[in-house]
Amino acid sequence: MKIAVIGSGNVGGALGAAWVKAGHQVTFGSRNPSGDKPVPGSSVTDVKSAIENAEAVALAIPFTAVAEVTKQIPDWKNKVLIDCTNPLGPGLALSLGFNTSAGEQVATQAKGARVVKAFNTTGFKNMENQKYGGRGVTMFYATDDSSAADVAELLVRDVGFEPQFAGPLKQARYLEPLAALWISLGPRLGLEFAITIAKR
Numbered sequence: 001m002k003i004a005v006i007g008s009g010n011v012g013g014a015l016g017a018a019w020v021k022a023g024h025q026v027t028f029g030s031r032n033p034s035g036d037k038p039v040p041g042s043s044v045t046d047v048k049s050a051i052e053n054a055e056a057v058a059l060a061i062p063f064t065a066v067a068e069v070t071k072q073i074p075d076w077k078n079k080v081l082i083d084c085t086n087p088l089g090p091g092l093a094l095s096l097g098f099n100t101s102a103g104e105q106v107a108t109q110a111k112g113a114r115v116v117k118a119f120n121t122t123g124f125k126n127m128e129n130q131k132y133g134g135r136g137v138t139m140f141y142a143t144d145d146s147s148a149a150d151v152a153e154l155l156v157r158d159v160g161f162e163p164q165f166a167g168p169l170k171q172a173r174y175l176e177p178l179a180a181l182w183i184s185l186g187p188r189l190g191l192e193f194a195i196t197i198a199k200r
């Protein structure tokens with residue numbers, strides 16, 4: 001699959017590297033393509049070109065930068081758009097919640113995209129190594145589109161997580177606070193712990 005990763009920081013780099021390893025064609029979209037070093041096996045171009053040539057797009061940028069990206073594409077032409085962002089403000093407090101979410105805001109801004117909320121509830125260390133006790137931990141994803149859900153499940157598995165469908169996109173209102181909980185526990189537990197589902 002042709003995947004555009006918008007953002008080449010820790011999260012974008014970890015996701016891109018995992019998808020390259022899984023055999024996907026990964027292109028990073030950057031504001032400074034000549035200055036970015038691509039993940040081995042990937043390429044780098046400008047943001048608009050990366051999105052236009054992709055089948056699926058992962059937003060791995062600060063939420064405050066989302067509008068700048070989405071407005072570059074007037075029609076997303078049914079692409080799967082994975083929103084990995086969290087709307088964190090000062091003091092890591094959520095700036096959205098209750099009656100909307102970052103995921104829902106992305107859906108209103110990216111016209112014609114099939115938006116999925118995923119890869120926002122844990123950190124890049126767990127994206128680089130997802131195994132605890134010999135198995136991948138849970139990665140939740142939420143979307144209103146069943147075919148986009150199928151793509152998300154595949155890409156979640158290809159990173160190494162155990163996918164868990166969380167329901168419609170409005171469930172991002174719960175997934176984003178879960179991310180805030182994970183982040184808030186980090187200073188005490190370190191970056192290499194995970195919140196996962198255990199069934200019996």
